Amino acid sequence: MKLAVFWGCRILTSQYAYEMSVREVFKKLNVELVDLSEANCCGDPIKSVKDSAANYLANRVLAIANATGLDGLLVPCNRCHFTISEAKDVMSKDKNLNKKIESLLKEEGLAYNSHIKIWHVIDFLHNFVGLDSIKKTAQKPLNGLRLATHVGCQIIRYSDLGRVDDAENPRKLDELVEALGAKTVDYAEKLDCCGAALMYGHPNSALSLAGAKIKALQNLGVDGLVISCPDCGLMFDFRQKDAAATVGAKTSLPVIYYTQLLGLALNIEMEKLGLHLNQSPVEQLLMKIST
């Protein structure tokens, strides 16, 4: 199995642990990832500035993926996944914009292809690889752990677009965690947003959103929070201290990418999974796994 992969900006420029763990885990699962060459930003931040330009950027990514000749594209960032999915939808509905974008792509010798299947890590592992096969390959079960999941906003909404999981009751990430032997908890704040998109204009409010969620999870006494989006990683892991401070809390909640957790279960070395890069105290969680 071969897949093209589009990392977007945030993973490539700071959320290295996600990139490393995806690379390692997919290798172990015999999926070859082909990096796009000369890819650009997916267009998400430009949506607020000029919608047509954002659609151009997203569709340029698809055109570059098309150039690989592969028919599947892995997009591990929630925000990129949404932006590209919506841009693809707009291309099929807005004939004028479609023409404009196709001619701009042509100037660069690129061609748009609407048939490329867009995967996120979550649905690729859940729907394509499958829970059974993940259970079988996991050599080191994570029994005894009690974890919370945060699936994020943009891979589950809005359903008309065809998303990765149910908008109001997403279960796939929980099931993937449970396939490794750990338990997951249901909690009231599960669908609350991490706030990353507000970092541009209202950083303190953004951090307080993340802080409120981390505080609630800390009170629940879970062993850690499992995520699968680099924006959520930025807010809950990288900025956890600042986020907690905005709600007057001190927290020490391990935050880990699902692919890091899966990597541990697949017996991949911690360094290779970038576990030294998480800013939250993941050693608390790692201790519970090794004992």
Place this chain on the structure above:
Amino acid sequence: MGLTDLMSMAKPNMDARENFLSKLSSREFVNCFQCLKCTSGCTALKLLELKPHEIVKLVNLGFVDELASSDIIWTCVTCLKCVQRCPQKASPYHIIMVLRNMAVEKEAQIPEEYLKTVSRILETGLAEAPQEVTTRKMEVFDRKSLNLPKITFPRESFQVAFMKIMEEK
């Protein structure tokens, strides 16, 4: 500027409403029946008092310019809950995005980070520059020391195309 101040002198402008409608392809905001499902679940409501149903109502009444000049449209967290839950496919999120685009067009004051991002994309193709990361043990890493592949940035022909679409009316 605050929406309340902007509204104190406002007059409805139906041409602006028409113009707005033309930019909101395939969305049916005129069908909003003010059920408040959007606002009751809005992430930015508790935080910054964004009331998406009010935005939809005001657009419908022709107060497009006032909204485009207001700072309230920049409080949306883009969680997409209102798109998902609106029974009328009015989709406040998409309305807010069109208003933001209009704010940029009329050069209203907007959070400057958005414009900086445009320049970054123009320069490198990416919205952010690669960073060094300091670990919990105070070691510093970058892509190279982590053995991650080099980023290949898009060539000049990309800049030309991106400029073209950014400058288009």
